[in-house]
Amino acid sequence: xxxxxxxxxxxxxxxxxxxxxxxxxxxxxxxxxxxxxxxxxxxxxxxxxxxxxxxxxxxxxxxxxxxxxxxxxxxxxxxxxxxxxxxxxxxxxxxxxxxxxxxxxxxxxxxxxxxxxxxxxxxxxxxxxxxxxxxxxxxxxxxxxxxxxxxxxxxxxxxxxxxxxxxxxxxxxxxxxxxxxxxxxxxxxxxxxxxxxxxxxxxxxxxxxxxxxxxxxxxxxxxxxxx
Amino acid sequence: xxxxxxxxxxxxxxxxxxxxxxxxxxxxxxxxxxxxxxxxxxxxxxxxxxxxxxxxxxxxxxxxxxxxxxxxxxxx
Numbered sequence: 001x002x003x004x005x006x007x008x009x010x011x012x013x014x015x016x017x018x019x020x021x022x023x024x025x026x027x028x029x030x031x032x033x034x035x036x037x038x039x040x041x042x043x044x045x046x047x048x049x050x051x052x053x054x055x056x057x058x059x060x061x062x063x064x065x066x067x068x069x070x071x072x073x074x075x076x077x078x079x080x081x082x083x084x085x086x087x088x089x090x091x092x093x094x095x096x097x098x099x100x101x102x103x104x105x106x107x108x109x110x111x112x113x114x115x116x117x118x119x120x121x122x123x124x125x126x127x128x129x130x131x132x133x134x135x136x137x138x139x140x141x142x143x144x145x146x147x148x149x150x151x152x153x154x155x156x157x158x159x160x161x162x163x164x165x166x167x168x169x170x171x172x173x174x175x176x177x178x179x180x181x182x183x184x185x186x187x188x189x190x191x192x193x194x195x196x197x198x199x200x201x202x203x204x205x206x207x208x209x210x211x212x213x214x215x216x217x218x219x220x221x222x223x224x225x226x227x
Numbered sequence: 228x229x230x231x232x233x234x235x236x237x238x239x240x241x242x243x244x245x246x247x248x249x250x251x252x253x254x255x256x257x258x259x260x261x262x263x264x265x266x267x268x269x270x271x272x273x274x275x276x277x278x279x280x281x282x283x284x285x286x287x288x289x290x291x292x293x294x295x296x297x298x299x300x301x302x303x
Contacts, residue, residue, distance in 0.1 A: 070235075102288065117278065120278055121238035124240075
């Protein structure tokens with residue numbers, strides 16, 4: 001919800017001008033008269049301007065409403081729903097719920113499904129592409145920390161040994177994070193192998209030249225032979 | 228549950244009025260037959276069936292809490 005303040009001669013003229021400016025109808029906003037103003041009766045001058053605050057709902061309100069409705073329909077106790085915007089991404093957080101485990105599901109499958117559906121529903125309603133990330137009680141943040149810790153320790157190993165290390169299959173969003181983390185370090189680089197659900201990220205040394213850039217499949221093959 | 232499927236699907240399609248969901252309850256399994264306008268079927272299914280998969284994940288999880296199973300059938 002954003003609030004816009006307007007001043008003018010009288011409350012009715014302010015509202016009329018506001019509606020004209022944004023091409024709104026009366027259903028599109030709420031308003032609150034903060035100052036009635038003084039017209040000075042018959043004297044046209046010496047009056048005080050009237051002030052009106054307009055509350056216009058934005059897309060975050062819609063996101064909150066959709067999320068709440070969704071939670072209500074799956075009979076989940078809903079604590080708080082907050083929406084934060086950062087870098088064009090909308091972070092919807094479900095907080096203080098007793099059903100966090102249920103809402104996350106195995107391998108975050110429930111959370112990802114709900115996120116996907118909310119994304120589709122909101123983008124359909126808004127006719128615009130918003131990136132929505134759904135989180136329950138900071139779960140995604142915790143996973144992110146764990147992931148970046150893991151990538152860091154693997155990166156150190158790769159740099160120390162010069163050998164590439166293949167990560168387990170990850171979600172697209174997680175792979176993206178790995179690529180971004182590795183990109184910051186000029187000594188290492190990433191590669192992707194596999195298809196679909198089995199896509200994996202390989203972290204390899206960038207300084208070791210051509211010898212280290214041999215296909216990781218070969219290395220894995222060798223390993224399986226020695227086993 | 229029917230209400231939940233309706234809420235999701237109607238928000239995805241161009242013609243919400245054409246959405247028709249039939250609930251067929253069995254002992255343990257409930258089947259939801261979903262019909263939509265021809266042009267909207269793709270939106271309900273999604274790329275590589277991702278949207279349909281997400282709806283199934285949700286309704287299965289919700290039914291599992293009641294010790295039941297739910298099947299979503301999208302009828303063309």
